Amino acid sequence: MVERVGAARRPGAVSLLADSLQCEGRSLLKSFVSRAVLRGESVRVLALEVSPEEFVCGLDEEVRGRLQIDDGFTDPLCWGGGDPSPLERFVSGQLEGPGPQLLVLDSLSWLLLRLGPVAVCQRLRQLQRGARHTGLRVLGLLHADLHPPRLLEVVGQSASALVTLTTDPRPPRLGHGCPPHAVATTCITGPSGRVTRTVEYITVDEGLHVRVSGEGIGPERGPQGDVSSVDPAANLTFNLRVTAEERRAREGLVLPFHLPPARKASLLQAAGGGAGGGGRIFYTPDTGDDFDPEDPDDDLDI
Amino acid sequence: MFPQLSHILTASAAGRQQGIGILLCDKQTDGGFLVHHFLSFYLKGDCKVCFLGLQQSFNHYNLVAQKLGVNLSAAKEKGQLVFFEGLRAALEPLLDDKPDSTLQASSPLQFLSSPTASLRSLYEFVCTSLTETSETTWKFPVLIIDDLSVLLSLGVSTENILNFMHYCRATLCSKLQGNIVVLVHDTEELGDEENDVVVKSLCYVSHLILHAEALATGHCKDIHGQLKITHRTLSPTKAERNVTDIFQYKIQDKNVAFFARGTSSAVL
Numbered sequence: 117m118v119e120r121v122g123a124a125r126r127p128g129a130v131s132l133l134a135d136s137l138q139c140e141g142r143s144l145l146k147s148f149v150s151r152a153v154l155r156g157e158s159v160r161v162l163a164l165e166v167s168p169e170e171f172v173c174g175l176d177e178e179v180r181g182r183l184q185i186d187d188g189f190t191d192p193l194c195w196g197g198g199d200p201s202p203l204e205r206f207v208s209g210q211l212e213g214p215g216p217q218l219l220v221l222d223s224l225s226w227l228l229l230r231l232g233p234v235a236v237c238q239r240l241r242q243l244q245r246g247a248r249h250t251g252l253r254v255l256g257l258l259h260a261d262l263h264p265p266r267l268l269e270v271v272g273q274s275a276s277a278l279v280t281l282t283t284d285p286r287p288p289r290l291g292h293g294c295p296p297h298a299v300a301t302t303c304i305t306g307p308s309g310r311v312t313r314t315v316e317y318i319t320v321d322e323g324l325h326v327r328v329s330g331e332g333i334g335p336e337r338g339p340q341g342d343v344s345s346v347d348p349a350a351n352l353t354f355n356l357r358v359t360a361e362e363r364r365a366r367e368g369l370v371l372p373f374h375l376p377p378a379r380k381a382s383l384l385q386a387a388g389g390g391a392g393g394g395g396r397i398f399y400t401p402d403t404g405d406d407f408d409p410e411d412p413d414d415d416l417d418i
Numbered sequence: 419m420f421p422q423l424s425h426i427l428t429a430s431a432a433g434r435q436q437g438i439g440i441l442l443c444d445k446q447t448d449g450g451f452l453v454h455h456f457l458s459f460y461l462k463g464d465c466k467v468c469f470l471g472l473q474q475s476f477n478h479y480n481l482v483a484q485k486l487g488v489n490l491s492a493a494k495e496k497g498q499l500v501f502f503e504g505l506r507a508a509l510e511p512l513l514d515d516k517p518d519s520t521l522q523a524s525s526p527l528q529f530l531s532s533p534t535a536s537l538r539s540l541y542e543f544v545c546t547s548l549t550e551t552s553e554t555t556w557k558f559p560v561l562i563i564d565d566l567s568v569l570l571s572l573g574v575s576t577e578n579i580l581n582f583m584h585y586c587r588a589t590l591c592s593k594l595q596g597n598i599v600v601l602v603h604d605t606e607e608l609g610d611e612e613n614d615v616v617v618k619s620l621c622y623v624s625h626l627i628l629h630a631e632a633l634a635t636g637h638c639k640d641i642h643g644q645l646k647i648t649h650r651t652l653s654p655t656k657a658e659r660n661v662t663d664i665f666q667y668k669i670q671d672k673n674v675a676f677f678a679r680g681t682s683s684a685v686l
Contacts, residue, residue, distance in 0.1 A: 137621050140650075143657040165623065167592045174654030190588050193581060195538055229619065230577055262618050283659075297657040320657035 117314040118300045119326060121277045122148035122255075126307070128247030130240055131277040132224065134260040134268070139281045139298045142166075145222065145257050146175060147324040152218050153179045159218045162202055164188040164226040165257075171222060174324060207231065209242065217251060219243070224256035224271070225263065233267050240274045277304045284317065419459035419486060420451075422676045426647065426665065427626070436558050437595040439587060441624040443617060445604040445631040447643045451674055452628055453564045454479070456599045458486040461493055465596075466556035468547040470540075472504035472568040485672045498556060500547035502526065504568070529574060537574065537582035545589055548596065559596035561586055566620075567603040567613060576612045580619055587623060604629065625650055630667075640682050641666050 121131050133148075135141025152159050161183060163171050168185040175183070186202035194201050206227075221227065227236050243254055260268060260280065272278050281298040297319040304312045319327045358366065370376065408414065428435075442452045450473070457479065460467050471479060479501075480490040493499035507527050526543035529535040548559035569579055583600070590596040600620060605613045621627055629646040649661045665676045677683075 137618065138660065140657065143653070143655075146654075167588070169592070170654070174656075189584075189592070192584070193536075195541070195585060229580060229615070259618075259622055262615060262622070297659070322656045324655060 117302045117304070117312070118144075118279055118316055118318055118328065120304065121279055121302060122151055122326075126276070127251040127253065128244040129277065130244060130254045130256070130275045132256050132258050132272065132275045132279070134258045134272075134278060134280045136259065136261045136282065139283050141257055141279075141281050141298075142222070143320040143324060144279075144281070144318070144326065145220070145255070146171070147320055147326050148255060149183070149218075149220055150175055150179050150324050153182050157217045158184070159220060160184045160186065161220040161222060162186050162188050162206060163222055164192060164203065165223045203227075203230075207235070207239065209239075209246075217253060219252055219254050221254065221256035223259060225259040228258075228263060228267070228271070233270060237271065237274050244274075272303075275305075277302070279303075281318075419462060420455050420674045420676070423455055423674065424459060426663070426676060436597065437591045438597055438625040439591060439620070439623055440597060440599045440626045440628070441617075441620050442599065442601040443604040443627065443629045444601070445606070445629065447630055447632040449601060449603075449628075449630040450474075450564070451669055452630060453562065453599070453601050454482045454486060455674075456560075457562055458483055458488040460560045460562075460597070461488050461490075461498060464498075464557045465560045466498060466500075466548060466558070467493075467560045467562060468500045468502070468544055470502045470504065470544070470561070470563045473564045475505055476501055476503050502543065502547075529578075530572065534575065534578075536578050537569070541582055541585045541589075544586060548590065548594065559590055559594050560599065561590055561596070562599045563601065565601035565603065566616065567605075570613055570616065576615050579616055583620065583623075604631075621650075633666075640668060642669050643667055644679070645676065 133141045133145055135144075149159055149161065159182075161168075161171060163185055167189045168187050171185065172180045172183065186205075188202040188206075192201050192203045194204070224236065231239075240254065243252060246252065258268070258271065263271075280301045280303075282301070284297075284299055298317075299315060300318045301315050302313065306312070317329050319329060321327055370379075440456070442449055442456075444450075444452075457467065457469060461483075469479070476490070483490050490499060490501065494501055504527070507525065508530060510525055510527075526540040528539050529537055544561055548561065566579065566583075570576070583598075586598055590598055602617050602620065603613065604617055606617075627646075627648040627650065629648070630643055631646070632643050633641060643666070645665045645667055647663045647665070664679060666679050666682060667677075668675045668682070
């Protein structure tokens with residue numbers, strides 16, 4: 117599902133990659149850029165947070181030659197004078213122009229901290245509206261822990277696809293090779309408004325190849341019914357559950373000091389001298405015994 | 419410099435040593451000893467250093483540097499060190515009665531007169547200090563700032579601080595292949611949102627993060643704090659996780675001893 121985000125062709129689609137300090141997302145962004153260029157798309161990168169040299173580092177020569185990069189890193193605010201910076205051209209709408217099919221923003225967080233959420237969301241909406249004629253798509257990198265959750269929600273609603281990268285909560289398992297780099301939670305909003313959400317383990321290998329490993333760990337519930345993805349009964353040394361066979365055996369077990377009705381009836385029957393014999397007491401009174409059936413203890417003063 | 423810390427940083431660093439950003443954070447403790455380490459480290463390494471001392475006076479840094487075997491006055495005289503004493507320079511624009519004077523316009527701290535102004539003048543001072551040609555050839559330029567949280571306290575906006583750091587990175591790290599060392603205070607649990615944004619933004623663009631914090635269990639005579647060293651690999655060809663090492667330290671008179679957790683000489 118995460119690879120569908122990078123291969124999306126719908127005009128006006130705004131795709132966001134949300135990463136964090138513990139789980140970087142620039143490698144995934146560069147992977148998407150590389151694939152788009154190799155598919156023959158016209159890609160334009162607005163490099164704000166890192167220099168263009170640092171962005172193209174690791175990309176193939178063929179991709180570098182066909183990639184268009186605007187240097188918004190060296191002098192974004194025109195402190196050195198000269199032509200309007202790519203930042204100003206992005207704000208004024210001169211950057212997308214006729215031509216690029218995919219506009220990459222590295223990073224959207226950089227724009228949010230300088231321009232504010234209102235201006236950035238308005239700009240994204242303008243790009244989406246203009247995409248009917250230009251066919252432009254937008255792909256942006258967002259640092260989730262730089263912004264408050266409400267802001268992330270608002271910006272996420274402007275996007276048609278949001279991939280959130282978090283660290284793998286599972287402990288590393290010996291003998292299973294390198295653990296996946298991140299857990300990618302992908303939310304894609306279709307044209308009809310239907311939201312599809314999946315969770316996958318991904319790794320960006322050498323050469324910027326995205327590898328989806330393992331099965332999706334299922335959709336996550338909302339804040340009211342959060343289900344932890346970690347099963348607390350997963351790695352216990354004892355068994356918390358019983359099978360049907362074990363349950364039957366347990367129910368048929370007779371406890372040593374428990375007197376079930378069947379056993380009680382058999383004991384009483386045996387004591388009453390029924391078939392099968394039982395204990396009997398034979399009493400032969402001595403000559404000195406004054407056995408009075410009406411007063412066996414001889415304590416009545418009659 | 420502290421030999422043990424130098425050994426730890428050079429032994430575990432997996433990448434380049436030039437063109438990097440180093441972020442020093444302190445939380446509920448004083449991380450100034452890290453600034454003194456890097457100042458003496460780069461001066462002994464024949465680097466050209468521009469030091470923005472906004473927290474303490476020149477004499478303070480000089481006294482500590484002498485204990486570490488470095489003479490800041492001599493370094494200033496031979497042009498290796500450009501020391502900007504913020505405490506002294508801050509008085510000039512504040513005490514100047516004429517608002518249109520050239521003194522205010524040329525001062526690196528002219529933003530004190532109008533807090534909404536950018537830190538462009540300070541950036542130009544840094545550029546001029548580190549790009550001046552001299553007879554002696556130094557290895558690479560280094561900018562050390564102690565500390566950036568002071569600018570927030572002076573009323574500078576988050577945006578202006580981030581823009582200043584961005585331009586310093588663009589010029590020093592990318593263009594001149596120099597290093598930047600910045601000290602900020604971590605106030606994550608104190609609710610200072612602006613400071614948190616500055617700290618986290620700098621974490622994203624730093625290659626090495628040294629986080630000094632007090633012990634969670636309280637004061638200890640033999641262990642003064644804990645240092646978390648995070649190497650952000652930022653590999654260009656694949657996704658990699660950050661590598662974090664944790665050490666405890668004890669500050670002595672002329673040195674700082676670093677050791678693995680639980681291996682303090684008082685414990686063993």
